[in-house]
Amino acid sequence: MSVQKAMDVEISQMKRADLESVMEIEKASFPTPWSRYAFLAELYENRRARYFVAREKTRGEVVGYVGIWLILDEAHITNIAVHPGFRRKGIGKKLMLAAIDYAESQGVGAVTLEVRASNTMAQRLYEKIGFVSVGIRPGYYHDDGEDAVIMWRNQ
Numbered sequence: 001m002s003v004q005k006a007m008d009v010e011i012s013q014m015k016r017a018d019l020e021s022v023m024e025i026e027k028a029s030f031p032t033p034w035s036r037y038a039f040l041a042e043l044y045e046n047r048r049a050r051y052f053v054a055r056e057k058t059r060g061e062v063v064g065y066v067g068i069w070l071i072l073d074e075a076h077i078t079n080i081a082v083h084p085g086f087r088r089k090g091i092g093k094k095l096m097l098a099a100i101d102y103a104e105s106q107g108v109g110a111v112t113l114e115v116r117a118s119n120t121m122a123q124r125l126y127e128k129i130g131f132v133s134v135g136i137r138p139g140y141y142h143d144d145g146e147d148a149v150i151m152w153r154n155q
Contacts, residue, residue: 007056007063007086007089007090007091008056008057008058009054009055009056009057009063009064009091009094010054010055010057011052011053011054011055011094011095011098012052012053012055013050013051013052013053014043014051014052014053014065016040016043018053018062018065019036019039019040021053021061021062022039022053022062022065023036023039024083025062025063025064025065025081025082025083026039026079026081028083028084029081029082029083029084030081031143031144032141032142032143034079039051042067042078046069048069048070048071049067049068049069049078050067050068050070050099050102051065051066051067051068052065052066052067052068052095052098052099052102053065054082054091054094054095056086063082063083063085063086063091064080064081064082064083064086064091064092064095065079065080065081065095066079066080066095066096066098066099067079067080067099068099068102068103068111070103070106070108073107073108073109073110074108074109074110074111074112075099075100075103075108075110075111075112076111076112076113077096077099077111077112077113080092080095080096080099082095092122092125093125093128093129096125096126096129097129099111100129100153109154110152110153110154111131111152111153112150112151112152112153113126113131113150113151114137114140114148114149114150114151115148115149115151116141116146116147116148116149117136117146117147117148117149118146123149123151126151126153127151129153130153130154131151131152131153132151132152132153133149133150133151134150134151134152135149135150136148136149136150137150
């Protein structure tokens with residue numbers, strides 16, 4: 001088993017200029033990717049939403065992103081993805097922790113997310129940073145009817 005070295009990335013708030021890279025990552029990561037319009041609506045119309053990107057420090061390339069909604073005293077991770085060529089380098093964990101840190105700075109005490117039941121690698125990552133599985137949403141994913149595992153992280 002090879003151990004991957006963590007990649008040095010900088011996390012910052014997503015801007016419109018990041019959208020091309022985010023769309024590439026989205027299309028490479030999900031069978032039913034979000035549209036450009038969906039991301040624009042999240043960035044400019046949804047006051048509860050915050051999106052962050054991970055930028056590789058040497059070239060400045062966007063290699064991942066995460067979105068979070070703040071709803072009262074809870075937060076919901078809406079989506080997270082890392083470019084396939086940059087996975088298993090600690091970027092997903094850094095993105096998740098940045099989103100959680102932001103939520104906590106806004107007074108949020110609990111964070112939730114749904115993850116595909118088949119995505120055990122992501123589930124393990126979420127467990128390592130304090131999420132626990134609390135249930136299943138049957139048929140949650142519209143593209144193939146796959147169940148989602150509901151996970152929560154309390155402060």
